[in-house]
Every structure is written in C-alpha cells, then in structure tokens.
Amino acid sequence: MSAPLPPGTSQAALDAALEAFRAAVGPQWVFTSEADRASYLDPFSIGDPDAHATAAAVAPANTDQLAQVLAAANAHKVPVWPVSMGKNLAYGTAAPALRGTVVLDLKRMNRIVEINEDLGYAVVEPGVSYFDFKAELDRRQSNLWMSGAAHSWGSVMGNALEHGVGYTPYGIHAETICGMEVMLADGTLVRTGFGAIEGSQEWQAFKWPFGPNWDGVFTQSNFAVVTKLGLWLMPQPEGMAGFTISVPAKGDLARLVDTLRPLRLDDTINATYTIANAWRQSTGGAQRSDLWQGEGAIPEEVVTRRLAERGRGWWNVIFNVFDHVPGGIDLRIDKINRHFAAHFPQASIEHTRWVKGEPQQAWMRQDVSLAPFGIVDWRGSPGGHSDFGPVVAAVGSRVTQVYELIERRFLEHGLDPWVGMFGMGGRALIFVADMLYKRDDPEMTAACQRLFRTLCREVSAMGVGLYRSHITFMDDAEAMHTWNAQDGQGALPALNERLKACLDPNNILAPGKQGIGSARA
Amino acid sequence: MKLTITLAVGALALSTLAAGAQEAPPSRTGEDIFAQRCVFCHDARGWGTRSLARRTPPDQAELLEREVLPEILVRHAVRRGIGSMPQFTPTEISDAELDALARWLATRNAD
Numbered sequence: 001m002s003a004p005l006p007p008g009t010s011q012a013a014l015d016a017a018l019e020a021f022r023a024a025v026g027p028q029w030v031f032t033s034e035a036d037r038a039s040y041l042d043p044f045s046i047g048d049p050d051a052h053a054t055a056a057a058v059a060p061a062n063t064d065q066l067a068q069v070l071a072a073a074n075a076h077k078v079p080v081w082p083v084s085m086g087k088n089l090a091y092g093t094a095a096p097a098l099r100g101t102v103v104l105d106l107k108r109m110n111r112i113v114e115i116n117e118d119l120g121y122a123v124v125e126p127g128v129s130y131f132d133f134k135a136e137l138d139r140r141q142s143n144l145w146m147s148g149a150a151h152s153w154g155s156v157m158g159n160a161l162e163h164g165v166g167y168t169p170y171g172i173h174a175e176t177i178c179g180m181e182v183m184l185a186d187g188t189l190v191r192t193g194f195g196a197i198e199g200s201q202e203w204q205a206f207k208w209p210f211g212p213n214w215d216g217v218f219t220q221s222n223f224a225v226v227t228k229l230g231l232w233l234m235p236q237p238e239g240m241a242g243f244t245i246s247v248p249a250k251g252d253l254a255r256l257v258d259t260l261r262p263l264r265l266d267d268t269i270n271a272t273y274t275i276a277n278a279w280r281q282s283t284g285g286a287q288r289s290d291l292w293q294g295e296g297a298i299p300e301e302v303v304t305r306r307l308a309e310r311g312r313g314w315w316n317v318i319f320n321v322f323d324h325v326p327g328g329i330d331l332r333i334d335k336i337n338r339h340f341a342a343h344f345p346q347a348s349i350e351h352t353r354w355v356k357g358e359p360q361q362a363w364m365r366q367d368v369s370l371a372p373f374g375i376v377d378w379r380g381s382p383g384g385h386s387d388f389g390p391v392v393a394a395v396g397s398r399v400t401q402v403y404e405l406i407e408r409r410f411l412e413h414g415l416d417p418w419v420g421m422f423g424m425g426g427r428a429l430i431f432v433a434d435m436l437y438k439r440d441d442p443e444m445t446a447a448c449q450r451l452f453r454t455l456c457r458e459v460s461a462m463g464v465g466l467y468r469s470h471i472t473f474m475d476d477a478e479a480m481h482t483w484n485a486q487d488g489q490g491a492l493p494a495l496n497e498r499l500k501a502c503l504d505p506n507n508i509l510a511p512g513k514q515g516i517g518s519a520r521a
Numbered sequence: 522m523k524l525t526i527t528l529a530v531g532a533l534a535l536s537t538l539a540a541g542a543q544e545a546p547p548s549r550t551g552e553d554i555f556a557q558r559c560v561f562c563h564d565a566r567g568w569g570t571r572s573l574a575r576r577t578p579p580d581q582a583e584l585l586e587r588e589v590l591p592e593i594l595v596r597h598a599v600r601r602g603i604g605s606m607p608q609f610t611p612t613e614i615s616d617a618e619l620d621a622l623a624r625w626l627a628t629r630n631a632d
Contacts, residue, residue, distance in 0.1 A: 031610075035600050036600075038600065038608070039600050039608045039609065039610040039611060041608075043602045043606075043608055044607070057612075059612045086612075094610065105610065105612050107610075107613065108612060131561075152561075287575075368561070370562055373562065373568040374571070377572060381572070381576075382603075383605040
C-alpha cells in the first residue's frame, strides 16, 4: 500500500518536512515504512482503513523537539495529527480524520510530572496511560484514587481531553482538568490559568483565573497541542456501595430515568450510572451465535426471552456511590432504597458494600481494565465497534423518544441495538449506542455509516447533538450545530473556524478534528 | 493446530516484517514486554485468551501455554493486529523489542 500524501501537500513538500522531522527528533523516531504506517491505521475502521491512512508518523520526546516539528510542519504546510497514547479505540484510534495527515505521536512524552497528595491532583504528560498512572499511585501507596476509563491502555490526558468518562464522583474527566501547558501551532508554549503566574503554586489548585479560562477550549479541539495537564484526584472514600437495579418492562424507561434523576441531581448517587437495554444485557458471557443464527439484528423477542430465562428485567442499572464520612454510605443506601420503594416499587434492587480497610473488589472498578474488548468480536472476527453518542436531558419522556428512534433505526439497518445510557451529572445522559460490526464485511460497515448519518439528521431535528464521534463522522457531527446559521454555517462552527484561522493559519494542527479546519484542508 | 499456523504465516507479507537490525539493543527483555503490554489480554482469563479459545485446539489459547508460536506470527500480530486484536505502534514496542518478544515467546514455548 503506497503512502498517501497529506491533504494539499506535494511529495516534495512532504519529503522536505520528513527530513526536517528527522533532524528534530532523530531518524529512528520518524516512521515511514509500510509496516510502521500500518500500525497507525484504525484497527476498528468502519470500512476501508486506508480512508484514514497516514503518510508517516513522528514522535518527539520533549517540547523542544515538538516546537521544531511544528516549525517544519508550518514551513512545508504539512498537517500533523497529535495523539497521546493513540488508543482512542472506537473513535479512530491513532488515525487522522483526513487521509495522509502525519501522525504526531506524543507517547514518548510520558512523565508523571507531579502527584500532590495534599491538594489531590496530578500533572501528566500525553504518554501516561492508565496502566502507568495506577502503577505509580500504587507504588506511592497514595491516598488518591484514579477515575479510570473503560480500557486502561488509553492516555489519562487524552481521555480527559476527549471528554471521556469514568465511574467515580470524578467521572466527568474533563471537569477534573485544572491547568494546562499547551504549544500553539507557531511553537509558543502557554500555561493556562494560574500557570501563567511565575512561580505559581495554584496552577492546579483553582480553575478560575483572572481572565478567561482556556482549558475547555483545548479539549476536543485542534487549537494547540496539550503538553501537560493538571487533573484533580479524589481522596480515598470511607465507604462505597455498588447497586444493581432491574426494572421489568420495556415501557419502564421513562419512569426509571425520572426516578433516578433526583437522586443523581442531589448527589445521593454521586457517580455515573449506566442503564443497559435488553440487547446490551444479553451479551454477558454469551456468543452471538448462542442467541441468534438468523439474518440481520437479533429480534427483540429473542433477547426478551433470554432475559426472562435469567430472571432479569428489560432495563438494568448499575452504579457505585461513595461517601467520605464513616457510616455515611449506609445513609445513602437507605435513601436510595426508600426512594425506589416510594417511586418505583416494581424495581428489583441489590447492593453490595465496602468500607475502608476491606479488600477491594471488582465491582469497585478501581483496578485497571480492558473489559470493552470482550464485546469487539460479537459479530465475528475481525470485529470492531463504534458508537452513536447523543447527549439527552435526563427527562424520561425525552430519553424514551431518542431511545426508541435509535432502536428502530438499528434494527432497520440489521444491527443489534446495543445501547447503554450513562447518567453523567444530574442533568443529562450520554447514550452509547454501540455499532458492533465485522470489519471485513463491507455491507455491514456501509450499513453502520448509513445508520450513523441517518441518526445524525434525525436527532438533530429533535434538537439533540453528540458528545463524541469516530473520525469518519466528524464533519457530520459538526454539521448538527446549526443555530443562528449564516451562509449555511452555524454560529458556533463559524466561531471555531475563526479561532482556528487565527491560531493556526496554515491549518497544520489536526485539520478535520471535530470538523474544524476540514473545509480549508 | 500446525495447519492453522502454517496458513496464517503463509498469508503474511514477509518482506515487511524484517527485524529492526539497525536499532540499538532493546532496553526491555521479551519477558518484560510481555508483562507490560501483552499479559493483560493474554493471561489465563484475559479477553484475548478467551477469544483465541474459540479457534484453537484445547489448552492452546493461552500464549504462554502454546506449543508452537512462530516469531513471524508474533511480529505480524503485534504490528498489524490479528483478528480483533489491535496492533501496536513502534513507539509502544520498538522493532528491536518486538524481535526480543517474538524470540522469547518462540524459544520459551519450544522448551
């Protein structure tokens, strides 16, 4: 497979840039061979992985080398696609949105710069994985707990920047960001917040500086390369409880969401809850062929029958709650049980309990994990998955409306509607409607693409947007932001483009990331 | 099992799998790399082992128990992925480290 050229770039310009990259980082850290380029392809591509192939990869070890790489990229107008651990699986992994863009692999910048036990924060570089981070916390016998992502290969920084989630009170990872060091496209190094004060000891202590807070601007964007990130960490709690709540009927979703909402809103349930539909519950411990050998999606009656055989309801909720006061966890358990008894007595509730000093258990999700890989080959090997992820207000009727649309469209496209809904904070749920596909089945991957784009149009008409998307769909997801459009472009995408043109006039940083800069590439 | 492996190896693009002969010696041993990168999926209860159990003879799903594990198959699987296993880039496992890993697995299993 020949190397693609970056968008708008000649072979001579690419060759000149690669020479400059080699001078900057050392020739062994510029990767151009076919095998090396193949290692940066999306392993879960929704269709031909070559659609997002890279021309090369370059891996600086520090900010000095990074500045030289960006200078060369500007000089030769060669775009680069920064990745941290490059494990954004299900969303493109390390592959660029626009074919040919050179991967800027930041994995060698892998220092845990600081872990502050007193103030409860850490400062990390891009190449620190959850495996690395947990090992360091354990080595220090830290009192601080990690809020881990679904799979621990990922970067602590990258997950937070991509708005990833975890299952502790610190589970909205982007909300735990406090202070960044970023390099702008022109090589300027900037520290946000109180990091802009010489000798600051408050960089990670307070988020709101004199003037604007820029941290959010550098998440899910391409306005700079984040080189250091401050993250708040939770002190170890006194107690935890893990809940499993099952409700019997498909029509119970709205009541379930409305029953959970006040508990999540007042922080009685102080971490993410996950609602799983019947299809999602049916995969546990099973092969798809155990359930269904027919054509198309597994019919609803099949999964409903399986749940009945296992004594489970159509919807299942799991969550953990945390308390920092001795005995406090029992008050939370009591309140949750009483609340459901009053508002949803048909619900079946189980809980387990842990207090400080007891051995940790798997349900606490405090260990590193690769659990999502268990589902990848649901449709057969080589498998892949990616999700449609609308953000929906935590109102039962609206959640039901969006869910019913998603389920219907998945079934029509021959895909199992494997849906989880994550109660992030008190006010919204993030849907993860996972498309599970066989990568070497072009009809199935084409159906996934049609399904995703159909749902973009339809939920957009309901006033709903997405929280994240695979690189294949970034322009589609951006196009949903139509409020106050002029000349066919919504006001917010237009603002993003204006900022991008100002900060990165040559459009060298991740063109197409969240749809920003793709039109100019 | 030998037939399966022969077919798998035969499908590889041999010319792209040359060892990193010009690189400095790896700083990590094959055993280190297995412990740091592979074992999470390929221990007795890992998802990789469970996945392989569906397509290998009995007792051959766990890599450390595999009777025959050719170096070339390990190099291919790591750098290009195989089945539902994602690949690893040269910044995660260098060519020299990959050689060490492949040799360690092959010779260990041959013992």
